[in-house]
Each structure stands twice: as C-alpha cells, then as structure tokens.
Amino acid sequence: MEEHIKKPEVSLISKPDNMLRTVYTACRTCYSAFSPEEIYNSDNARDDEKALNLIRKVISSGHYSTIEHIQVSFAISGISRACSHQLVRHRHVSFSQKSQRYVKEKEQFDFVIPPTIEKNSEICEKYKQFMNKISDFYLELTNAGIPAEDARFVLPNATSTSMVVSMNLRELIHIANLRLCTRAQYEIRTLIKMMCDEVIKSEPWLKEYLVPKCEKLGFCDEDKSCGRKQQKDN
Amino acid sequence: MEEHIKKPEVSLISKPDNMLRTVYTACRTCYSAFSPEEIYNSDNARDDEKALNLIRKVISSGHYSTIEHIQVSFAISGISRACSHQLVRHRHVSFSQKSQRYVKEKEQFDFVIPPTIEKNSEICEKYKQFMNKISDFYLELTNAGIPAEDARFVLPNATSTSMVVSMNLRELIHIANLRLCTRAQYEIRTLIKMMCDEVIKSEPWLKEYLVPKCEKLGFCDEDKSCGRKQQKDN
Amino acid sequence: MEEHIKKPEVSLISKPDNMLRTVYTACRTCYSAFSPEEIYNSDNARDDEKALNLIRKVISSGHYSTIEHIQVSFAISGISRACSHQLVRHRHVSFSQKSQRYVKEKEQFDFVIPPTIEKNSEICEKYKQFMNKISDFYLELTNAGIPAEDARFVLPNATSTSMVVSMNLRELIHIANLRLCTRAQYEIRTLIKMMCDEVIKSEPWLKEYLVPKCEKLGFCDEDKSCGRKQQKDN
Amino acid sequence: MEEHIKKPEVSLISKPDNMLRTVYTACRTCYSAFSPEEIYNSDNARDDEKALNLIRKVISSGHYSTIEHIQVSFAISGISRACSHQLVRHRHVSFSQKSQRYVKEKEQFDFVIPPTIEKNSEICEKYKQFMNKISDFYLELTNAGIPAEDARFVLPNATSTSMVVSMNLRELIHIANLRLCTRAQYEIRTLIKMMCDEVIKSEPWLKEYLVPKCEKLGFCDEDKSCGRKQQKDN
Numbered sequence: 001m002e003e004h005i006k007k008p009e010v011s012l013i014s015k016p017d018n019m020l021r022t023v024y025t026a027c028r029t030c031y032s033a034f035s036p037e038e039i040y041n042s043d044n045a046r047d048d049e050k051a052l053n054l055i056r057k058v059i060s061s062g063h064y065s066t067i068e069h070i071q072v073s074f075a076i077s078g079i080s081r082a083c084s085h086q087l088v089r090h091r092h093v094s095f096s097q098k099s100q101r102y103v104k105e106k107e108q109f110d111f112v113i114p115p116t117i118e119k120n121s122e123i124c125e126k127y128k129q130f131m132n133k134i135s136d137f138y139l140e141l142t143n144a145g146i147p148a149e150d151a152r153f154v155l156p157n158a159t160s161t162s163m164v165v166s167m168n169l170r171e172l173i174h175i176a177n178l179r180l181c182t183r184a185q186y187e188i189r190t191l192i193k194m195m196c197d198e199v200i201k202s203e204p205w206l207k208e209y210l211v212p213k214c215e216k217l218g219f220c221d222e223d224k225s226c227g228r229k230q231q232k233d234n
Numbered sequence: 235m236e237e238h239i240k241k242p243e244v245s246l247i248s249k250p251d252n253m254l255r256t257v258y259t260a261c262r263t264c265y266s267a268f269s270p271e272e273i274y275n276s277d278n279a280r281d282d283e284k285a286l287n288l289i290r291k292v293i294s295s296g297h298y299s300t301i302e303h304i305q306v307s308f309a310i311s312g313i314s315r316a317c318s319h320q321l322v323r324h325r326h327v328s329f330s331q332k333s334q335r336y337v338k339e340k341e342q343f344d345f346v347i348p349p350t351i352e353k354n355s356e357i358c359e360k361y362k363q364f365m366n367k368i369s370d371f372y373l374e375l376t377n378a379g380i381p382a383e384d385a386r387f388v389l390p391n392a393t394s395t396s397m398v399v400s401m402n403l404r405e406l407i408h409i410a411n412l413r414l415c416t417r418a419q420y421e422i423r424t425l426i427k428m429m430c431d432e433v434i435k436s437e438p439w440l441k442e443y444l445v446p447k448c449e450k451l452g453f454c455d456e457d458k459s460c461g462r463k464q465q466k467d468n
Numbered sequence: 469m470e471e472h473i474k475k476p477e478v479s480l481i482s483k484p485d486n487m488l489r490t491v492y493t494a495c496r497t498c499y500s501a502f503s504p505e506e507i508y509n510s511d512n513a514r515d516d517e518k519a520l521n522l523i524r525k526v527i528s529s530g531h532y533s534t535i536e537h538i539q540v541s542f543a544i545s546g547i548s549r550a551c552s553h554q555l556v557r558h559r560h561v562s563f564s565q566k567s568q569r570y571v572k573e574k575e576q577f578d579f580v581i582p583p584t585i586e587k588n589s590e591i592c593e594k595y596k597q598f599m600n601k602i603s604d605f606y607l608e609l610t611n612a613g614i615p616a617e618d619a620r621f622v623l624p625n626a627t628s629t630s631m632v633v634s635m636n637l638r639e640l641i642h643i644a645n646l647r648l649c650t651r652a653q654y655e656i657r658t659l660i661k662m663m664c665d666e667v668i669k670s671e672p673w674l675k676e677y678l679v680p681k682c683e684k685l686g687f688c689d690e691d692k693s694c695g696r697k698q699q700k701d702n
Numbered sequence: 703m704e705e706h707i708k709k710p711e712v713s714l715i716s717k718p719d720n721m722l723r724t725v726y727t728a729c730r731t732c733y734s735a736f737s738p739e740e741i742y743n744s745d746n747a748r749d750d751e752k753a754l755n756l757i758r759k760v761i762s763s764g765h766y767s768t769i770e771h772i773q774v775s776f777a778i779s780g781i782s783r784a785c786s787h788q789l790v791r792h793r794h795v796s797f798s799q800k801s802q803r804y805v806k807e808k809e810q811f812d813f814v815i816p817p818t819i820e821k822n823s824e825i826c827e828k829y830k831q832f833m834n835k836i837s838d839f840y841l842e843l844t845n846a847g848i849p850a851e852d853a854r855f856v857l858p859n860a861t862s863t864s865m866v867v868s869m870n871l872r873e874l875i876h877i878a879n880l881r882l883c884t885r886a887q888y889e890i891r892t893l894i895k896m897m898c899d900e901v902i903k904s905e906p907w908l909k910e911y912l913v914p915k916c917e918k919l920g921f922c923d924e925d926k927s928c929g930r931k932q933q934k935d936n
Contacts, residue, residue, distance in 0.1 A: 026798035036777035068796035075738035094770035270543035302562035305539035309504035328536035
C-alpha cells in the first residue's frame with residue numbers, strides 16, 4: 001500500500017538557454033533605434049547584470065509583456081485530481097495530462113493523502129483502507145468488461161495524476177501571486193511553491209516576483225487576511 | 235437514493251438580442267466605406283435573410299473572427315466531475331463551477347451513472363450501493379472535523395457538478411467540431427449536443443455549423459474512423 | 469476637406485438583456501447546493517439590488533471570472549490607425565476592422581488630427597494640406613495600377629479607421645484600468661473613456677470599476693505619477 | 703536615401719535545447735503509467751528518431767496541444783507598420799515592438815517598398831521622394847515642438863518597424879497554415895516564410911507542418927483558388 005501513497009514531485013524540464021538576453025532584447029527593442037538583431041548581439045545583451053537592471057525596471061512598471069517571451073516546462077507527478085482540476089483552470093498554460101480514459105489501472109491506484117487526514121492516524125488508516133476498497137471495486141468493474149473510461153467514475157479526487165505543464169514567466173508570476181496566498185488550497189499552494197523553487201534554483205533573479213499577491217499589492221484583497229499584510233481599508 | 239442520480243440538464247440563459255445584426259455589421263465593416271454605426275442602422279442589417287447570406291459566405295471562407303462578437307451562456311447541471319475536468323480544458327471559455335471546497339455535502343451526494351453501467355442491472359445496483367458507502371465515509375470525515383476541502387478527496391469522478399459556462403460562437407463551433415465526434419467520451423458528447431440543440435432552438439441558422447469536424451473537413455482525421463466519413467488517405 | 473476630419477464615435481451595439489441576473493447566477497453557483505437553473509429562476513436572481521450586493525462582494529475579492537460571462541460589443545469609428553494598432557494589442561478582445569487592402573479610397577481619405585496639432589492653427593493648416601498631398605499621391609498610385617493593398621503604404625497613421633470591438637466585462641475593466649491612466653496616449657484614453665461612458669449609461673453599477681488602475685491599487689505604479697495617487701514607495 | 707530602404711530580416715533568437723525530448727515526454731505522459739520524470743529520463747526520450755515517430759503520430763491525429771510546450775522567439779526588422787498591424791492580430795503570440803511614441807526619428811525614417819512599386823522605376827522614384835517629403839514634414843513638426851507621439855500621425859504604413867515575437871509551435875503552424883496561403887498579403891507571407899525557414903534550419907522535422915492550410919486540408923477553402931489545390935466542391 002505505502003508505495004501507492006504519493007507526494008508531489010516537480011522538475012523543470014525545459015527552458016531557453018539565454019533567458020536574460022532574450023528578455024533584454026525585447027525590453028530594449030521597444031525604446032531603441034537599433035534593430036533587435038543588433039541589440040541581441042550587443043555587449044550589453046550578454047552582460048547579465050546590465051540586462052537584469054533593465055528587466056527589473058520594466059517589470060516594476062508593470063510591463064509584463066516583455067517576459068512572455070520566456071516559457072518554462074515542468075514535469076509534475078503525485079498530485080491529486082482535485083489539484084489538477086484547479087490547475088487546468090489557468091487558461092494561459094499548456095497541459096499534457098495522464099488520461100484516465102486510456103490508462104487502465106491494473107492494481108491499487110496511486111493516491112494522495114491530505115495533511116489534515118494524515119496527521120490523524122485513526123482516520124488515516126481508514127482512509128487508506130477505503131482507497132483499497134475503491135480500487136477493488138474499480139477492478140471488479142473493469143474485470144466485468146466496463147471500459148476504463150467508465151470504471152474511472154468510481155475513482156476519487158484523491159487519485160494521483162501526472163502532467164507536463166508549460167507557461168510563460170508572466171503567467172508563472174500571476175499564478176504564484178494567486179496560489180501562494182494562504183487562502184489557496186494547501187495542495188496547489190505546495191505545488192506552485194515547488195514549481196517556483198525549481199525555477200528560482202536556476203534563475204534566482206525571479207525570486208522577488210514569485211510571491212503572494214499581497215506582497216505585490218502592498219495590501220491583502222481577500223475577505224479575510226492571514227495577517228501577512230493588512231487589508232486595504234486599514 | 236434515486237433522487238441523487240443525475241442526468242445532464244442544459245439551458246441557454248443569456249445571449250444578445252440582435253445576434254445576426256451584430257455579426258452582419260462586423261462582416262460588412264471589414265469591406266465597406268460606411269462606418270459600423272451606419273451599417274448597423276441600415277435596412278440591410280435589420281433584414282435577417284440578407285444578413286444571413288453574408289454571414290454564411292464569410293464563415294464558409296473560414297473568417298470565423300466575425301462570429302466571436304456573439305457570446306452565449308449556459309446553465310449546466312447533472313454532469314460528472316470527470317466531464318467538467320474535460321470541459322474546463324477548453325481555454326477560450328468562461329466557467330463558474332460549484333465548489334467542492336466551499337459547498338459541504340450534508341447527505342448522499344448527487345452522482346452520475348455511465349450508460350455501460352446503467353444497462354447492467356447487477357453492476358448498477360452495486361455501483362449505487364458503493365456511492366452510498368463513499369457518502370457514508372465522506373460524512374464520517376466531515377463529522378470528525380476534517381474540512382470539506384479535504385474530505386472531498388474521497389468523492390468520486392461520478393459526483394455531479396454544476397456550472398455556468400459562456401463562450402463565443404467561434405469557440406462553440408470549435409468545441410462542437412471536436413466533441414460531437416464519436417471518439418469523444420459519451421458524456422461530454424451528450425452535453426455538447428444538448429448545448430448545441432439549445433442554441434439551435436433559438437438560432438436555427440447555426441445548425442449547419444454545429445457538427446463533428448469530419449463534416450467540416452470532408453474526411454476523418456482520427457486514428458480510427460466511425461465510418462461517418464472516410465479517412466484522408468482513402 | 470472638413471468633412472474628412474474625423475473625431476471618435478462609439479456606440480454600444482450589443483449586450484445581453486439580463487446582465488445582472490446572469491452574473492448573479494454565476495456567482496451563486498460556486499457556493500450553492502442549488503443548480504444554476506434553480507438559481508437563475510429564483511426571486512433573488514431577478515432582484516437587481518440583491519444581485520448587485522453579491523456581485524460587488526465577489527468583484528471586490530478579485531473574483532473577476534464571474535463577470536466574464538457578459539460580453540459587450542461596440543461600433544467604433546473616427547480613430548486613427550495609430551490608435552487601432554494599440555487597441556488590437558489587447559488579446560482578449562474580438563475585432564472586425566475596415567480593411568485597407570480591400571477598401572480602396574476614391575477621394576481624400578478620412579483622417580484624425582491630434583489635439584497638439586489642432587490647437588496650433590498654422591501647423592494645423594499645413595497638416596491638412598499635407599493629408600491632401602498624401603491623398604493625391606495615393607490616387608496617383610492607384611490610377612497607375614498599383615493595387616490598393618500596396619498604395620496604402622503611403623497612407624499615414626492619421627488615416628481614420630472603423631471597427632466592431634467586443635470584449636467581456638473583465639477585459640473591459642482591465643483595459644479601463646490601463647488606458648484611463650494619464651500615461652496612456654490621449655487618443656486611446658479618449659476612446660476607452662467613451663466606451664466606458666456608453667456602458668455606464670445602460671449599466672451604471674459598472675461605474676466604480678471603470679477607473680484608472682491607481683484607483684484600484686490605491687497607489688501609482690508608473691515611473692512618473694500624474695499626482696492623482698502617490699507612488700508606492702511614498 | 704538607399705540605406706533607409708529596408709527588407710525584412712528574421713533571426714531565431716531563442717528556443718529550448720531539448721525540443722523533441724520535451725514534446726515526447728508530453729505525448730507519452732497522456733497514455734502512460736510512468737511519471738513524466740521517468741519518461742523524460744528514459745532512453746526513448748533521448749532517441750530523436752523514436753521521439754519523432756511518436757510526435758508525428760500525435761500531430762497527425764490533430765492533438766496539437768502537445769507541441770504547445772515549445773516556444774520559439776524571433777528578432778524581426780525591416781517590415782512595414784502595415785505588416786506589423788496584421789501580425790499583432792494573432793492573439794496567441796507575444797510581441798515587443800519598437801514604439802513610435804518613445805523613439806523619435808532624427809533623420810529620414812526607414813521604410814519598405816512594396817514589389818509592385820519597386821518594379822516600376824518611375825513610380826518607385828516618386829515613392830522614395832515622397833517618403834522624403836513625409837520625413838521633412840515629420841521633422842518640421844517635431845522641431846515645432848509637437849511631441850513624437852503626435853508627429854508620428856504623418857508617418858506612413860510604409861515606415862519600417864522591428865519587434866521581438868514569440869509563439870509556441872502550435873501557433874506557428876497555425877499562422878503558417880493561414881499566411882503561407884497565396885491569398886495572404888505578399889509582405890506577411892514573405893515574413894512568415896522567413897520565420898518558418900529559420901525554424902526549419904534548426905528543426906528540420908517541422909518542415910512538413912509549416913505549409914499553407916490547403917496542404918493540411920487537402921482542398922482550398924478560399925473564395926478563389928490559386929490552383930495549388932482544388933476547391934472543396936470540386
């Protein structure tokens with residue numbers, strides 16, 4: 001059983017080499033008499049520090065379109081179908097997700113345990129046994145000839161899924177702003193945090209932008225504040 | 235129990251009054267020396283038949299952008315979370331969906347039965363009993379203080395959901411082309427068919443466009459053909 | 469000549485009848501055990517004041533997705549091609565624009581005069597004469613057999629254009645936030661103001677949302693502030 | 703003068719290293735019990751030929767979402783503002799364009815000559831002289847204190863512009879399908895052809911997809927056919 005209990009795993013599998021140079025070229029093209037080819041091949045474009053200075057200025061003026069030129073891709077596994085249903089609501093993102101129609105479960109399906117359940121050992125034990133019962137019934141259905149795409153109607157939100165997910169840096173920052181907020185559900189918050197950490201590992205300059213929205217706004221715009229920032233009216 | 239077994243229900247709750255007139259104005263604006271205000275107030279724009287003749291010509295040349303000006307909204311209920319997870323993958327659509335985080339189930343949750351299970355009475359009986367067992371365990375969790383957002387991890391794909399869904403006519407035609415194909419899963423195919431029928435009831439001119447992609451292409455581009463159209467290479 | 473000098477004209481040509489009722493239904497669907505059909509047909513959904521109370525709460529929490537269900541369409545004329553080039557950069561909007569490829573100018577083309585030029589009578593006179601010279605050369609080219617799509621290479625940014633433009637309320641608010649800022653160019657600021665005014669005329673509840681971004685943020689995030697709001701660091 | 707006559711220049715400035723490996727991982731994730739991390743690190747994912755076989759199968763079934771994971775960026779210069787106005791109508795693309803508001807012309811502006819004008823030497827001479835007259839009047843305006851953002855109202859569609867442009871492979875194929883059609887204007891057709899050639903140089907496997915739409919459809923869906931493919935009804 002234990003090998004079927006999954007935790008989220010995230011790795012950054014694709015990004016362009018020359019991220020800062022490309023964004024620098026995009027920023028400068030808007031305000032320069034030089035062509036983007038000339039800018040791209042200039043010494044400044046190759047100087048990470050100069051590039052960063054310009055990029056920081058442009059982003060802080062809210063001109064996020066210049067960082068759309070960079071797209072990053074993640075391999076994600078060990079998240080629940082509840083979490084993936086939330087994630088795919090972000091419409092500026094590309095997804096390739098494991099299909100429950102085409103991938104038939106052959107044994108106990110992998111699943112996720114929410115922390116509130118995990119820390120209650122009695123409840124957690126029952127939860128795991130229940131996942132086992134669901135698995136048995138799923139297998140009974142497929143053995144009786146019910147196609148996988150219909151047998152999956154009994155699979156729970158807890159079922160683990162995996163996906164390849166790509167988005168540009170503007171969208172990554174937008175999603176971080178929304179989903180790192182403590183009002184977001186713990187699982188998607190954890191996932192987005194892991195994605196941000198992966199990106200920051202190779203692109204540390206992005207750290208200051210991959211924050212909850214209250215850090216960007218200077219105030220909390222939620223109904224109830226977690227206390228990190230005051231609400232607007234205060 | 236029986237009152238918790240749901241079938242899809244669809245109603246068209248919002249559309250603009252003057253659909254043809256607006257699309258006619260959009261089509262003519264591209265090719266006319268008159269202003270869109272003048273076109274909109276012309277006799278031709280009020281003449282449904284003339285408007286339709288132009289619109290048909292423009293659509294058949296593939297200029298779908300002119301029908302983006304019309305958006306329609308549907309109230310949908312009685313579909314599974316499996317189906318809604320597929321539906322929200324369409325990224326040019328607006329969704330407001332019943333939240334499993336905020337709406338706590340107080341009794342047996344509503345659910346959907348796939349036809350392959352429904353027509354096997356023995357299996358179907360077990361399926362309903364199993365939905366009952368899941369409900370009991372969900373209630374046990376919430377009664378033990380597990381928050382609804384985590385207790386829902388045991389709820390199955392079969393759980394019924396409802397949503398308000400809006401899209402423009404270009405996207406509706408695109409979705410119909412994809413999802414009316416017999417290779418689409420039965421539930422989303424049924425749902426999209428109901429949405430199309432609702433629209434056609436009040437806008438019959440759309441009937442010829444709300445068809446599977448093979449009707450538009452003239453051939454089947456799927457791996458396996460259902461026989462409606464031949465594959466391209468034949 | 470004077471009849472070829474254009475000023476922007478905007479009219480709202482399409483919107484759904486039951487705007488508040490549809491948005492109310494969308495908002496309530498997320499948090500309710502009732503189906504959207506039931507909500508839509510409830511007394512509350514028909515009560516504009518109750519609907520508005522809920523909608524205001526939802527928008528102020530940043531849940532703009534619920535107002536995507538409403539799309540509005542405008543007929544626009546008398547704007548420059550400079551302005552339309554800016555406008556079509558908004559990618560969540562649908563456009564049908566007068567084509568310079570297919571609509572051949574037969575006499576003096578219509579054009580726009582920027583206020584800085586208009587208020588300098590000597591310069592303005594020269595500007596108008598220059599538009600006339602451009603027109604003469606355009607006609608010389610088309611008379612010499614150059615196709616309209618190539619002759620238009622001599623037409624200036626000042627050339628007047630018209631278009632049908634549709635967007636949902638979320639995007640309208642977003643565009644208002646950006647383009648009502650005094651840092652936006654005067655022409656697009658004027659145009660967006662006219663579009664907002666047209667909408668507010670029939671939907672006065674939207675007035676408080678159709679404001680420059682600094683009103684929403686509580687501070688100015690531009691390089692230089694016009695003084696309406698202080699910059700963040702102050 | 704001659705150095706201000708521009709021709710389009712295109713270079714591919716950014717793409718991810720491991721294009722095939724990432725797309726392969728995305729394709730396999732949908733149908734596999736393995737996690738995307740496992741797939742990405744498998745021998746097959748590193749085998750370009752195996753990867754390509756799978757990718758070709760998936761694309762030919764119309765599942766273009768898997769190639770959205772790859773984004774490419776181009777530096778473009780020497781195109782007219784007429785061309786850029788068409789290009790920015792593609793709404794799944796990211797643009798950073800040279801601003802006519804912020805970049806003031808200090809001498810003769812750069813411009814493009816359409817081939818129909820270029821090949822008529824008498825007309826072409828007049829065209830160049832006219833560009834010179836426009837430049838003189840532009841400089842007269844800015845010298846008189848008219849801001850660049852308003853003086854540019856006299857600049858013609860012929861004015862050369864430059865931009866950084868990024869899109870994913872699905873969108874690139876879509877744009878190629880539309881704009882390589884002989885019904886597209888010569889300038890954007892030339893530009894898109896150059897962009898495709900740049901991509902094909904480093905990713906030759908894309909060649910078969912970067913074709914006019916009639917090659918994909920098997921027939922011409924335009925009003926008038928150029929003869930490459932027959933119209934549908936024949």
